[in-house]
Amino acid sequence: MAKKELSAEERQERTLSILTPVVSVLLALVIGAIIVACLGKNPLQGYGAMLQGSWGDASKISKTLERSCPLIFTGLCATFAYKCGVFNLGGEGQFIMGGCATACVILGGGIEGPAGLALGLLAGIVVGGIWALIPGIMKITRGLNEMITTIMLNYIALYFMEYVYKMMYSDQGLPKTVAMPKSARLADLAGTHVGVLLAVVLGVVVWYVIFRTSFGFKIRAVGMNPVASRVNGFPVKRLVLLAFVISGAIAGLGGSVELLGRTPYRLADGFGSGFGFDGVAIALIAQLNPIAAVVVAILFGTLSTGGTMMQSVIGVPTAIMDIIRGLIIIFAVAGMAMIKLPKIRAFLTNRKQSKKTEASA
Amino acid sequence: MAENKDLTQMMMSRRQVLGLGAAGAAALTLAACGGGSSDSGSEAGSDSGAGDAEAxxxxxxxxxxxxxxxxxxxxxxxxxxxxxxxxxxxxxxxxxxxxxxxxxxxxxxxxxxxxxxxxxxxxxxxxxxxxxxxxxxxxxxxxxxxxxxxxxxxxxxxxxxxxxxxxxxxxxxDFKQTGALAGVVAGLMTQTKSIGFIGGMKLPSTLAKYSAYLAAAQKIDPSIQGQYNFEAGFTDASFGTNLAQQWINTNNVDVMWGDASAVDNGVRQALEAAGADTHFDIAQPIDIVGDDQPTVVTSTVTxxxxxxxxxxxxxxxxxxxxxxxxxxxxxxITLGKFSDKVPADVQDKVNEYVEEIKAGTFLTDDEVSKIQDTL
Amino acid sequence: MDVFLMSLPTILKTMVMGAVPILLASLGEVFSERAGLVNIGLEGVMAIGAFVGFAIGKMTGNLWLGLVVGMLAGIAVNLLYGFCTVTLCADQVVTGMAINILAPAIALFGYNLFVGSNPANATGDQMASLAIPGLANIPFVGNAFFNQTLMGYLAFVLVPLVWYFFKNFRFGLSFRSVGENPQAAETLGINVVRVKYLACVLCGALAAAGGAFLTLCYTPIYTDGIVMGRGFIALATVIFGRWSAVGVLGASLLFGFFDGLNVALQAQFQAAPVMFFKMIPYAFTIVALLFFGSKHAGPKANGKPYFREMR
The missing domain is CATH 3.40.50.2300 (Response regulator)
Known part of the structure; x- marks a missing residue:
């Protein structure tokens, strides 16, 4: 009896946690529609174009998934770190450094073919991990706030990438690297590249590691209560460091995949721009569930490709899509905090209980 | 290599399949949306590619x-x-x-x-x-x-x-012509024999423009020195202010030419602070000479x-x-209006050079590439 | 060395100019963090302040009115942050991140409408510099410190005021207690939620003023991305300045100095790979934090949500 009661509550919580982001998205879209209508354009036509442009046919779907792919990686990067209580805001820097490492290995080493692909991806994982290891070491030795250090490292990575594409492997002096050789690129898959599949599989793997292994249990324990974990004899510092490295490695792999999977197959200005912060938002909207993060990342990708289409078809400023994205994040975060507030919780359970008593009466 | 070819062929066919879907969907949308673009329908019908001069x-x-x-x-x-x-x-x-x-x-x-x-x-x-x-x-x-x-x-x-x-x-x-136009104006306007250039990104166009700019200025006065930055980006106006200030104070730069959108605004800010009667800016690529831009003497317009x-x-x-x-x-490519900061005799001289630049007799490619090689 | 000496006055000028927006934003963040709210959305609030200050200043021709309205806009945006984090107890980092995405988008949207309707609106007006007679002529530092806009002077005057507030006012002390131990503060009769909201108002106003400085005193235009990470730098200066107004002043000036050094190096070593110069301010911030950022400093309850019901 008691067990059944608990599962009902759990079910309610699960419903709410799925419902909140959905409502947030709808609410943000409604506000977006109002803005569009105020500009004298037809919001329904706009949203129609958005759906048509992102999910209208097979090629549109593959483009949307391709656009979502890097966001899946940075979303998983943030998810993993946050599960361990690490606020890694450096997804963008790690993503960029992953891309740089791949470019250096393939272009610098002149390695082509599957070997180049494998080594390139490996380099991305390693360097992304190292780039996250730096703030990790600073955190556990000097107690430095990783939010600040990772953001600063984002800028340093950005300028380092400039060095790579302008000075090291520039294509005839243009501010972009030489294109990755065709033989070392990720294989095509249904109009997009296998990196998308890799990202989705990674989402499942991360979910498995976090929720189904003892390592994941420790990571979660540290994230929930580092003091208690230490008392329990968990190597807290090592786990925190591992969380940094693994989350960085995920982002770094994302950078490699983006570079080897997506046109123009080059590093250039704007590579990875904004992906890190989007990843943080994705992780939180997904409530740190890796599989949900994949879904939310695809939603963000849809907003990007669909929003671009909508902009062109009805002719509204691009900033509207950013406003909608910001609103989704705010609503989702606020909404999820709201349903966790003790008062609201009590209200919800009371209602449920009173309903139950009514039913039994 | 052969493998690659197969792959591209495969990609092609896939593209065709997808493309058919896309075309169908596009037709559907057009049908659904109805009005306005009645001309698009006729276009979809005729598929004979380039050379089809049907107006x-x-x-x-x-x-x-x-x-x-x-x-x-x-x-x-x-x-x-x-x-x-x-x-x-x-x-x-x-x-x-x-x-x-x-x-x-x-x-x-x-x-x-x-x-x-x-x-x-x-x-x-x-x-x-x-x-x-x-x-x-x-x-x-x-x-x-x-x-x-x-x-x-x-x-x-x-x-x-x-x-x-x-x-x-x-x-x-023709970046060489643009650069040469700015260069002659700068060469005639500078009193300190020191001119500067800010570019948003190190592109071939940026390099060509600066080389011709300096070459043309030095043609007018070989003692003229050039300062450059090709990595200013296109948004950080405050960087433009700071960099121009540095050059004005340290290198005596008194004429600037910019190729970096918002950053150029910052440059003009620094020139104005240093004295709009002695420090000049050449704008690009639109003509913005006017009362609200006291430092701008002319513009190279594209x-x-x-x-x-x-x-x-x-x-x-x-x-x-x-x-x-x-x-x-x-x-x-044209040279824009002059502001009244440019004396009449200088304007006449500029106009003379403009004709030479247009005719291609003012600068040789060698003179430009000699500077470009040092960058 | 010679070149460096010649560059120095301009480096110092850049230092002071560059320090002002960071100083204003980080003073705001000091209020925020002293009340236990880590506001990573400074960047977005600054963008709103920069745009609204610019637009109102241009529309009315009164730059001070622009500043005030810009600050009000900053307060409005930051109250959204406050509502989410204080009342709803939402995650502070993500809320701030959402502000960083939302606020610049709103500013850009406003800019599209404002300048799109009249291209002449693209260039605004600037506050004039006021040289303090005598002092402005001191070699090296004179032009930098004593030939500023009134707004710049005001920013520096704020420093002792904020310092005095936290040090000597009863209210300042109770303010601090909210960030240290809100539960205890509440038992002492302090209205924790009200203090937190007040911190949001002050932080929003100051950060927006920092943004408005960029468009009203630095360059007469608004561009998307004009804040250029200054909000994040301000977050670092608060830690580096150990949550004190004086410390934050020093940190802002030091950051300004390294930014000035970056510009001077770019100005003189033109053929060098300048991207490494551009890294200097950010790399320096990390190094400075390594030496001066201790984990033991700072409000104890910083960043933690406060559930009143959980006392």
Missing amino acids: KDSYKVAMIMSGIITDGGWDQAHYESLQRALKDHGKWEMLEPHENTADADAATAAQAYVDQDVDLIIGNGNQFASDWMEVVADAAENHPGVHFLITNTDPTAEMGDYDTLDPVETVLP DWMIGQAMDEIESGSFGGGKAITADMSNGG
């Missing part, structure tokens, strides 16, 4: 840019070029330009216009050359009425990896010859990866 009643043009049309520089200049072209081309109608296009969305933005069968899609700058490879290939196959114009791009050097250049042309302004592209599309001769040249002979 249409109306054409659509769209512009895609990384900045905004009011940036006071690069994208505004493109937008104004388009406006000028539209004035002479009554059949053409402009769609809302796509501003603030992130690199990750550049291809989607183009695809959006391809889906609407826009006749001409303009990309402001060579960053679009690398992002549009797939879109162009797709459009060449499934939307033969769509044409692409990418500015400041050298098709042979920068678009070598394209499968097809059939629906593509580029615009290449027009990206969009009208020519429109003519070619109407006559059916557009495409094949040609580069349209924009130079002084066709009005692509």
Whole structure:
């Protein structure tokens, strides 16, 4: 009896946690529609174009998934770190450094073919991990706030990438690297590249590691209560460091995949721009569930490709899509905090209980 | 290698399949939306590719840019070029330009216009050359009425990896002429014999412009020194202020020429603070001489010859990866108005040199490349 | 060395100019963090302040009115942050991140409408510099410190005021207790939620003023991305300045100095790979934090949500 009661509550919580982001998205879209209508354009036509442009046919779907792919990686990067209580805001820097490492290995080493692909991806994982290891070491030795250090490292990575594409492997002096050789690129898959599949599989793997292994249990324990974990004899510092490295490695792999999977197959200005912060938002909207993060990342990708289409078809400023994205994040975060507030919780359970008593009466 | 070929063939066929779907969907949307674009239907029917000179009643043009049309520089200049072209081309109608296009969305933005069968899609700058490879290939196959114009791009050097250049042309302004125009003005206006240049990005165009700028100034006075920065970006105006201040105070720079949109604004701020009667700015690529710009003495103006592209599309001769040249002979490059800070005798002298630059007798390529080699 | 000496006055000028927006934003963040709210959305609030200050200043021709309205806009945006984090107890980092995405988008949208309707609106007006007679002529530092806009002077005057507030006012002390131990503060009769909201108002106003400085005193234009990470730098200066007004002043000036050094190096070593110069301010911030950022400093309950019901 008691067990059944608990599962009902759990079910309610699960419903709410799925419902909140959905409502947030709808609410943000409604506000977006109002803005569009105020500009004298037809919001329904706009949203129609958005759906048509992102999910209208097979090629549109593959483009949307391709656009979502890097966001899946940075979303998983943030998810993993946050599960361990690490606020890694450096997804963008790690993503960029992953891309740089791949470019250096393939272009610098002149390695082509599957070997180049494998080594390139490996380099991305390693360097992304190292780039996250730096703030990790600073955190556990000097107690430095990783939010600040990772953001600063984002800028340093950005300028380092400039060095790579302008000075090291520039294509005839243009501010972009030489294109990755065709033989070392990720294989095509249904109009997009296998990196998308890799990202989705990674989402499942991360979910498995976090929720189904003892390592994941420790990571979660540290994230929930580092003091208690230490008392329990968990190597807290090592786990925190591992969380940094693994989350960085995920982002770094994302950078490699983006570079080897997506046109123009080059590093250039704007590579990875904004992906890190989007990843943080994705992780939180997904409530740190890796599989949900994949879904939310695809939603963000849809907003990007669909929003671009909508902009062109009805002719509204691009900033509207950013406003909608910001609103989704705010609503989702606020909404999820709201349903966790003790008062609201009590209200919800009371209602449920009173309903139950009514039913039994 | 053979494997690769197979792969591309496979990709092609896949593209065709997808393309069919896309065309079908596009037709559906058109049918659903109904009104307005009645001309697009006829286009979809005739599929005979380039050389088909059947004139249409109306054409659509769209512009895609990384900045905004009011940036006071690069994208505004493109937008104004388009406006000028539209004035002479009554059949053409402009769609809302796509501003603030992130690199990750550049291809989607183009695809959006391809889906609407826009006749001409303009990309402001060579960053679009690398992002549009797939879109162009797709459009060449499934939307033969769509044409692409990418500015400041050298098709042979920068678009070598394209499968097809059939629906593509580029615009290449004569950077040497632009630089020389700014250079003679700077050379005649500088009192301290020290001039500066800020570029947003180290592009071939930037290097060519600066080299010609300094070469022309030194032709007027060989003692003139040049300062340069090619990495200022296009948004951080405060950097422009700080850098110009540094050059004014340390290197006595008194004439600046900018190629970095918003950053140029910051430069003018520093020049004004140092004294607008002795410190001058040459604007680019739009003419902004006026009372609200006390430091600007003249502007080197670029027009990206969009009208020519429109003519070619109407006559059916557009495409094949040609580069349209924009130079002084066709009005692509001009020197703007002078402010009253430029004395009459200097204006006359500038105008003399302008004719020489136009005729190509003012600077030799060697003189320019001698400077370019040192960069 | 010679070149460096010649560059020095300009480096110092850049230092002071560059320090002001960071100083204003980080003073705001000091209020915020002293009340236990880590506001990573400074960047977005600054963008709103920069745009609204610019637009109102241009529309009315009164730059001070622009500043005030800009600050009000900053307060409005930051109250959204406050509502989410204080009342709803949402995650502070993500809420701030959402502000960083939302606020610049709103500013850009406003800019599109404002300048799109009239291209002449693209260039605004600037506050004039006021040289303090005598002091402004001191070699090296004179022009930098004593030839500023009134707004710049005001920013520096704020420093002792804020310092005095936290040190000597009863209210300042109760303010601090909210960030240290809100539960205890509440038992002492302090209205924790009200203090937190007040912190949001002050932080929003100051950060927006920092943004408005960029468009009203630095350059007469607004561009998307004009804040250029200054909000994040301000977050670092608060830690580096150990949550004190004086410390934050020092940190802002030091950051300004390294930014000035970056510009001077770019100005003189033109053929060098300048991207490494551009890294200097950010790399320096990390190094400075390594030496001066201790984990033991700072409000104890910083960043933690406060559930009143959980006392």
